[in-house]
Amino acid sequence: MRILENVNLLKGQKLSIKLDEKIEYFKNMYLKDATFRLRRMHIERYAKFDCAVIFFDGMIDTEKLNNGLIRSLLVSEAVNTQNSIIEYIEKQILFNNEVSKTDDIYMMIQAINLGDTVILLDGTRESLVVNTKGWRTRGIQEPDDERILQGPREGFDEAIMLNAAMLRRKLATPDLCLERLTVGVKTQTNVFVCYLESLADEKLVRKVISEIKSINIDGILDANYISELINKNRFSLFKTVGTTERPDIVAARLLEGRIALIVDGTPVVLTLPYLFVENFQSDDDYYLNFIYAGLGRVLRYVCYHLSVLLPAVYLAVTIFHPNLLPAYFYASISSARSGVPFPSSTECIILIFIFEILRETGIRMQQSVGHALSIVGGLVVGQAAVDANLVSAPLLIVVAFSGISGLIVPRLKAAVIYSKIFLVILTSFLGVFGLFTGITLLHVHLYSLDSFSVDYLDTISVFSKNSLKDTIVRAPWWKMLKRPSAFTKDLIRQRRNND
């Protein structure tokens, strides 16, 4: 048996002319693979030759293989007008929609791994690769994490070709480019780099492709592998590579001059460059009336800030600066705190962790159990903890409100949790001064970030009337005449009839 550590080493290698040796080669390679199938045939009707087909069971469409390939090979009566037998089979015999020739062992292995069938022929180094893909997919469903009130309900699937087709259906233009790359020594995962040629920055496209080509890892099982490997801001709390499972979002981002990466085996598609404002944008903003959508987006900004700041502000005010609160309000906080064994800051961090545990458990559990868990965790345990004087009611309300506010911006989930804890710790030591030090450090960090050479805060920090049309609120479509200027070649999004 051949032990092959890196299939890429086979690139450019060729098989023997003799069919027996070819068969022996593949049999040796897949000696311990129970799904490998080989069928040898002897043809005598239109020409006399031996051949064999190799494929993986479960990966192919049996109908396509039997009727389109084996049947046509065995029973065809077409008159041979070609110079060689391989060209005759390719051009006159096979019914399949996609047939190609190759003499590269690597290409053959790649083909059968993806569900194609390879026809090995005696007397030639070349083989035919026939499209017989037939593995099952999950199908098109609405992504759970990106549900919307109004608009398209379709989401990506795990099959890269289906995903590409969904994108192609949204962007029916030859301007759409889908460049294929293969990443992962063992997984040989296909990645499509998608962009609109007339809009995307060519330098950025080449940079992304070169970054992906430089990845040398054994396997890519999800888009996040690539996201982490090509991202320069590796320790940042804030996402600088976008993710989505919705083809309409990918299409919208490509229409702004961005680049998308479709990775085989996952419904998650990466988009880049990804800016801070995108965390607050939702599909609904574009599919609902702009007045209503504007309110939703403002709420998202407000809730993000509440979520990050509220626990720290509460601690700063109650522990260090009680003079900022009315006397009887402060007295009621004081009354609620009496008997609680932990200091406020410790209590706050414990409550944040408990909230995150409940949230995480709710996500991982079955939906029905998840709901019950939320009720038991949130109401029953919370009330019992307050009654038992383990936690104080005001802080419980603050942490719960902060946690719930954070859920409104799911893309900033990690950033919200870590920023909140960071500010709580700083505030516990230094009061309001610590709070403002923390806020300053977070801002310094945000300003230092970039997503593929585009400033992370581009549309917020640089005042531009055009960019601001899609930041805090969304301007009506008839006002958004231009694309964001940071990463596109063509700024004009919309032309008026008299332009």
Next chain:
Amino acid sequence: MIKKITVLAVLMAIILSGCSYSDYTEPENRTVVTAMLIKRELATYTVVLEAVNVEDTEKEEKYKPEYLTGWGESLSAAVDKIQSEVSSELSLFHCPLIICDDITFERNQNEIFDYLIRNPQISLAAYFVLADTFDYFIDSEKEMSAFLGYEITDMIELKNINSDIINILRGREKPPEIMVDKNNKYIFSEN
């Protein structure tokens, strides 16, 4: 190098700000003072603090006041005496009302001003009132008179322009024109 300078700058800022972990006091460890009464007899100051009694108040009940009394040669000493007798830290931040004995203020004006201005816990927005007896405030059975209160900032202003501050506080003289409409306020209703 840049990292070192940043860390140094942050540390310097923390140290220079005066803000430190020593200011950390849990809410339940503070006694919220809602009024301060000042009197001086012979050489001793008597200070009575009205505080919110959190512990003896049942839920859904209005907070009961408790009165803490201290004596000393100065106002600070009297307040410190009270502090030494209570387990939690006195918080004068919320004290909106300072009531001073009429005669005491007349004789010790500078000392009282000095204490009110220099004590960082006392808000300059607190009202200062003159009264001839404390009984009005402590004993609810007693009849109340009308008292005219001025914010401490206004009193500083009155002092700066050399007004007859005592008689203005007593209500016998009108405050300067600029202060009539905006600053004076009746603290208690007239009976």
